[in-house]
Amino acid sequence: MKLLFLRLEGVMQSWGEHSKWDERDSALMPTKSGVVGLLACALGYPRGDMRINELSHKLNMAARADRAGNIMIDFHTVQGMPMLNSEGKKRSGNTITSHRQYLQDASFLVVLSGAEDILENCAAALESPVCPPFLGRKSCPPSLPMIADLNDRYASVEEALEQYPRADRSHGRLMTQREDPAGMAVRMDCLVSSAERRFARRNIIIGNVNPPEVNNS
Template sequence: MSFEWLHLRLAAPLMAFGGVAIDHVGPTREFPSVSALTGLLANTLELRREESALHQALQDRLIFGALSIMPERRNVPLVVTDTQNAKLEKSDRGWTTWGAPERRAGATYDSPHRRRRDYLADHETRVVLRLAPGDGPTLDDVATALDRPARPLFIGRKPCLPSSPLLAGRARGATAYEALQSLGIGGRAIWPDEGDGPDNALRHNIADLRNWHSGLHGGSRVVMEGRIA
């Protein structure tokens, strides 16, 4: 059976596909995670952060493959690191995702707040995605929302504004690997383990699921990684 897939072009001067963060370090992966794409689509569909059940249902239905397009003569992604330092005084407050301002704790204000964030520079990723049967938006609903999103979109982090519309068209294929092949673009790619792909593809277990009810890491899944000819 052949399915219809949406074809997304994710390109920006800087973008981030966040990996597992430890302490103040925010890494980036080469490919988007399930949770990142869920958040991106939820933003286009005007879902509110507190609508955790709708986010979870969307993530549970999402099936996708992703392909990296490298500039000429580059074989690996170019990663740049932004080191951020901020001195927080006693009265300073920070914006949070849980709705209450964050305040500085402790008695001393001399040490700055430090964090490090990695970004993919001048990178482009193609994504093919579809939604498994279930309650919620249809693939056409998602396509319409991507064409006219309810809110401004960013790729991974708020400074990462896309350099072009995200919806690049549609694709067809029985699997994500076949849909990626139908784009006619070569590069390194990941796709769900559906029993197809080149013999030399690598099998990975990646932690990229989110529990939208708790807001915490929600598990891992198996993907294949290899080259699309």
């Protein structure tokens, strides 16, 4: 079974899942919509392109938190003339305040499964991206090349999460999330329409694994 492994590591990451207007959250694990978005950047698909929706539908995603990171909240002010509200009407003031969450110093392993030609196209795009991909927001560039591996060494996604070496010489069990229709947990991060920014439920199975230590020798 061929799988595409991505290493998502950076000084800051942000994976919004429940953001509403001025308050911008970050989930503790990468969202599928965010990962599909960074692949779309690498492939050169513009926002609203139907190929982004197809990519989301044809890929299954699992993730492992090799370093969970720490939540940081950043306070922003945005000014403009005039400032409009959600109904398109003028606000009473010309300044918006916004709280935005980021994950600091996190490292995630993302495992993508799907048709082999799609995985190969994504891997090639990440090696030579059309547009620079980022970790959830444009202000969050990766600190390492995102593509870790494309191989068929593992019989299943579950086996890959358990056996793929961890990011560093840490110890202990690591949290995983694996997309599965039978999963009892739900995330609202499955892209339905990139043009309208609509998302659907994605069932996942949450677990934990103790993968082998990375070999730096």
